[in-house]
Amino acid sequence: MKHKNDYYVDNAQEFFDRTVNLSLSENYTAFLSIVKAPKKILDVGCGSGRDSKHFIDSGCEVVSVEPSKTLAAMAKEHFNIDVKINRIIDLDYNNLFDGIWANACLLHIPKDELLDNLKVLTKALKPDGILYMSLKWGQGIEVKEDGRLISYYDADEFCSIIAKIPTLKVLSWKQKPDERPGCEGQSWLQISCQQTCGTRCVKTCRL
Numbered sequence: 001m002k003h004k005n006d007y008y009v010d011n012a013q014e015f016f017d018r019t020v021n022l023s024l025s026e027n028y029t030a031f032l033s034i035v036k037a038p039k040k041i042l043d044v045g046c047g048s049g050r051d052s053k054h055f056i057d058s059g060c061e062v063v064s065v066e067p068s069k070t071l072a073a074m075a076k077e078h079f080n081i082d083v084k085i086n087r088i089i090d091l092d093y094n095n096l097f098d099g100i101w102a103n104a105c106l107l108h109i110p111k112d113e114l115l116d117n118l119k120v121l122t123k124a125l126k127p128d129g130i131l132y133m134s135l136k137w138g139q140g141i142e143v144k145e146d147g148r149l150i151s152y153y154d155a156d157e158f159c160s161i162i163a164k165i166p167t168l169k170v171l172s173w174k175q176k177p178d179e180r181p182g183c184e185g186q187s188w189l190q191i192s193c194q195q196t197c198g199t200r201c202v203k204t205c206r207l
Contacts (some may be wrong), residue, residue: 006147019048024103027190028054031132034171034192035099041095042124044088045105049075055101056081065091088117093124100125102133104188111141111151115161123170125195131168137175137187153189168193 032039039060039107040176043052046064048071055062064083066072072083088105100121109117121131155173162168173191 019050021064022050024051024054025105027132027134028058031099031101031130031192032058032060034194035130038098040096040098042093042100042121044091044100044121045101046075047104049079049081049083050102051103052081052083053079060099063097090121090146091112091120091124095123095125095126097129098126099130100132102131104134106133107135107151108149109151110149115164118161118165118168122165122195127195127197129195130171131193131195132191133193134188134190137189140155155189155191158189158191162191162193167196168190169196 012110017178022128032055035041039055039058041052041055041060041062043055043062043064046052046066050165052064053077062081064075064081065086065088066075067085067087072085075081075083079202086107088149102121106114106117125131133138135158136150136152137154139154139157140152142150142152144150154173159173162170171192171194173189176188176190178188
């Protein structure tokens with residue numbers, strides 16, 4: 001079976017066309033409302049570059065990262081943005097970003113590797129920085145016929161992993177139906193966390 005990232009090379013154009021014009025305005029607004037100035041954003045797994053472009057147009061300084069060279073090239077051509085080709089686990093940022101946007105990318109990481117990836121992202125955040133993540137709601141792991149690995153989480157499982165990072169605290173989470181055609185009955189887990197000094201309590205709530 002091919003490596004899961006090969007899907008985003010072999011099917012890059014189809015994926016780009018299917019996602020480039022999707023509207024996430026509600027999610028953008030919620031995220032940017034809690035990210036503090038100067039709003040330097042890390043967009044990991046940026047795909048088509050759609051989200052990076054929105055943040056740039058909103059006045060943010062954005063660093064875009066994408067493991068697929070093909071998608072990175074498409075994002076650069078379509079939106080005229082620079083995209084670094086890298087995996088999350090290989091990033092080496094320290095105390096640099098006011099917000100990290102990890103939309104629909106952590107779901108491709110095997111569950112036994114998730115904590116290490118979250119630690120990399122947490123290290124990249126400034127104090128009080130915000131980490132937004134969206135993952136597929138459910139349980140277990142699935143390897144699709146096209147080779148993509150999908151890790152499913154409910155809130156309890158995912159929050160139990162976050163609890164292993166003392167400075168990363170859950171601000172809010174919600175389960176949201178997947179409204180894309182062909183995805184009836186599926187849901188997303190959307191979760192926002194904050195980097196803290198580890199000495200104060202951040203309230204955990206469900207939206």
